[in-house]
Amino acid sequence: MRDQALFDKIDLHLIRVLHTVLLERSVSRAAVRLGMHQPAVSAALKRLRALAGDPLLVRSGGAMAPTDAALRMVEPAGAILRAAEALFSDARGFDPRSATRTFRVAASDFLDPLFLPRLVARLKQEAPLCPIDILPLSPDAHYHALLAQGEADVVVGNWPQPPGDLHLGRLFSDEVVCLVSREHPAVRRGWSTEEWLAAEHIAPTPTHPGARGVIDGHLDGLGLRRHITARCAHFSLIPEIVASSLLVLTTGRQYCERFTAHLPVAILPSPVAFPALMYYQLWHERTHHSAAVAWLRDCVRDVAGTLRKQ
16 A cells, blocks of 8 residues: 555544544443444444555453554653644744633642532633543553653642653642541540551552652651551542541641541641642643643632632
């Protein structure tokens, strides 16, 4: 097949299906993300396999795995989609009232349970035609890769040392405290450092394999280790778990204060001194000069600012 003939068979929709299927490694999950019926995604994948002369996805145990050729396609496909998305919107300036570009925000729910609802409400009010993808910082999604591959415009969270090769905007700092059930013995008698370390702690699941959170990273530097007996990938559920157990959650005061009015929990000072938690938004050089993403970053900063005024 001549190169021009091959090129004529490729359209942007096909590139989008290719990119999504390779990232999801599942036709069914890709269909949900694309808003398509699964047979239509399967048909597009069949076309892609014929064009590439490669199976692209193959069965590996109980899952699907990309071939070497497919892995080499992920970044170029993402670059094509990003370029197409920015081709007209940033070229003519960004008007949130008429824009239709998709905003992708990856965020932990450590910051404040009100943050994401308020951010989405702000974006939908000011940019009503723009789809919004709220992406979790899950164990199989490294935030640096999300930004580098164009899967996220900004990442919001807290890190002891954000990477120097990403742009950074500080949102606010917060005091580290402990959230416990009102029935926890420490509410009545307090606790020493040794008692706190020996208590049963609950912690969030690491955002990616090998990641150390700010709490345990600081303890490592002091030569200390707490007794973690439970982990949960859904941070917003942890206060409910704490309320019905003797587990200890150590995190920011602002987050904990959202639950004291409607759960039987109490906030206690930590017997170990921690530096303040710093919350940031991070973004990649590729979007640094994008008018649309600059507007998004302003929204993130403004919404985070409203949380501190209550």
